[in-house]
Amino acid sequence: MTKLTSRQLVLIGALFALTDATMSVQAQMAAFARQHLWLVYVIAFLALLVPLWMLSRVSARFPGRDLFQVLVERSPVMGRVLVALYILYFLWIAARDVRLTGDFVNITLLTRTPVGVIAAVNILAAVTLVRPAGLQVLARSSEIYGTVLFLIIPLVFIALFKDLDFSFVLPLTEFDATGVMHGVWVMTAYLGDIVGIVFLVSEGVFRFRDGFYALGLAAAGLLVISMLAVLTLSVPVMSAMTFPLYEMVRHIRITDFLDRFELPILAIWATTIICKIGYSLYLICLGCKRLVPGLPGQRMVFPAALLIFACSFWFFENAVDMINMNLTMPLAEYVFQFMLPAVLFAALWPKRENRA
Amino acid sequence: MIVRDLALFLLAIAAGLAIDRKRWKKGSHFGFACAVYAAAFAIWAYHVKSHAVFHPVSELHRILDPWLPFGDHSILGED
Numbered sequence: 001m002t003k004l005t006s007r008q009l010v011l012i013g014a015l016f017a018l019t020d021a022t023m024s025v026q027a028q029m030a031a032f033a034r035q036h037l038w039l040v041y042v043i044a045f046l047a048l049l050v051p052l053w054m055l056s057r058v059s060a061r062f063p064g065r066d067l068f069q070v071l072v073e074r075s076p077v078m079g080r081v082l083v084a085l086y087i088l089y090f091l092w093i094a095a096r097d098v099r100l101t102g103d104f105v106n107i108t109l110l111t112r113t114p115v116g117v118i119a120a121v122n123i124l125a126a127v128t129l130v131r132p133a134g135l136q137v138l139a140r141s142s143e144i145y146g147t148v149l150f151l152i153i154p155l156v157f158i159a160l161f162k163d164l165d166f167s168f169v170l171p172l173t174e175f176d177a178t179g180v181m182h183g184v185w186v187m188t189a190y191l192g193d194i195v196g197i198v199f200l201v202s203e204g205v206f207r208f209r210d211g212f213y214a215l216g217l218a219a220a221g222l223l224v225i226s227m228l229a230v231l232t233l234s235v236p237v238m239s240a241m242t243f244p245l246y247e248m249v250r251h252i253r254i255t256d257f258l259d260r261f262e263l264p265i266l267a268i269w270a271t272t273i274i275c276k277i278g279y280s281l282y283l284i285c286l287g288c289k290r291l292v293p294g295l296p297g298q299r300m301v302f303p304a305a306l307l308i309f310a311c312s313f314w315f316f317e318n319a320v321d322m323i324n325m326n327l328t329m330p331l332a333e334y335v336f337q338f339m340l341p342a343v344l345f346a347a348l349w350p351k352r353e354n355r356a
Numbered sequence: 357m358i359v360r361d362l363a364l365f366l367l368a369i370a371a372g373l374a375i376d377r378k379r380w381k382k383g384s385h386f387g388f389a390c391a392v393y394a395a396a397f398a399i400w401a402y403h404v405k406s407h408a409v410f411h412p413v414s415e416l417h418r419i420l421d422p423w424l425p426f427g428d429h430s431i432l433g434e435d
Binding site for chain 2: 032092116182185288292294295296299300302303304306307309310311313314315316317321324325327328329331332
């Protein structure tokens with residue numbers, strides 16, 4: 001078992017929440033919340049503190065064991081059903097990320113390369129990270145690339161500063177509460193992926209403080225880059241684009257020599273999303289290991305990776321569905337991000353000691 | 357095209373089985389891994405062979421969309 005440091009857990013959580021929330025969902029957010037985009041992150045951040053707190057309390061009751069293990073030990077039948085449900089949830093996250101990345105790279109960079117090849121390369125990279133040493137390599141990769149990704153955000157701000165037009169956030173008083181809540185509906189489901197980090201902790205306990213910092217870092221990072229996109233592109237243009245943040249990054253010109261500055265940024269981002277796919281893959285294998293006693297998790301990496309690959313194509317009819325599902329899939333995702341943590345919080349209440 | 361896609365997937369399964377061939381302690385564990393491989397292959401075969409008419413997430417979206425006040429139907433408006 002690998003003991004994750006506090007810093008690693010914060011970075012893993014931040015990557016879990018941030019990486020794929022930078023994609024097409026940004027355009028829908030801009031269409032709904034308009035210039036009050038920042039408020040969406042504040043509300044989503046506050047809402048997600050609740051399940052994180054509940055899961056941290058559950059983890060504190062069972063130190064030294066991961067949540068899958070606790071579920072199976074506490075209730076062999078119902079616990080296994082919940083573990084199987086969470087395996088499906090992480091399979092869904094991984095399949096979505098693989099397809100999202102495949103479509104994005106195919107549309108923007110490698111237009112002649114089939115999506116299947118891009119998806120296969122991403123999956124293979126994730127397998128290479130997970131299979132040899134489980135969480136260890138992934139956590140260290142996140143430490144490197146997560147830090148670089150978060151350092152890029154102020155750099156983007158500096159590079160784009162001359163292009164910012166503050167009139168794009170006006171009028172500030174024209175406030176559409178319904179639009180903001182629609183934006184919250186869409187974005188919370190992406191930020192809510194952060195609940196996955198609680199399942200990663202198998203030594204010690206998951207501390208609420210780590211989750212708070214991770215979610216705060218992700219929400220603050222997204223808030224800054226979303227507002228930079230609004231100030232650079234304007235709300236109407238941003239909401240009409242498929243990948244507005246990519247278009248914003250393409251605006252960056254640092255001398256004639258560095259006119260393709262988006263490429264190194266994309267390279268860093270791609271590595272972080274591979275790490276995220278790796279974490280989902282690791283959680284699926286860990287879940288299988290707890291589901292079937294004695295099953296070696298390492299041997300499940302390859303079969304699970306192939307299942308993720310197949311599902312990433314089967315789940316979605318086309319790239320447009322990847323955008324449409326942002327509106328409806330939160331209904332299903334909130335079950336795992338809000339409802340089941342509440343169920344676990346209540347169901348895994350410490351047993352009363354028999355005083356007699 | 358279909359044969360090539362299926363053959364490549366089978367090749368990936370064969371590679372996976374070859375990598376893990378020596379380490380199985382229990383037959384049931386190996387069976388579980390084979391079941392996951394079989395599920396993956398069945399899904400892939402369904403996808404490439406029939407150009408899958410049923411896509412779970414897309415179908416779920418179509419079912420849930422009319423119930424949401426801000427789904428596709430409300431964004432596009434009505435004729």
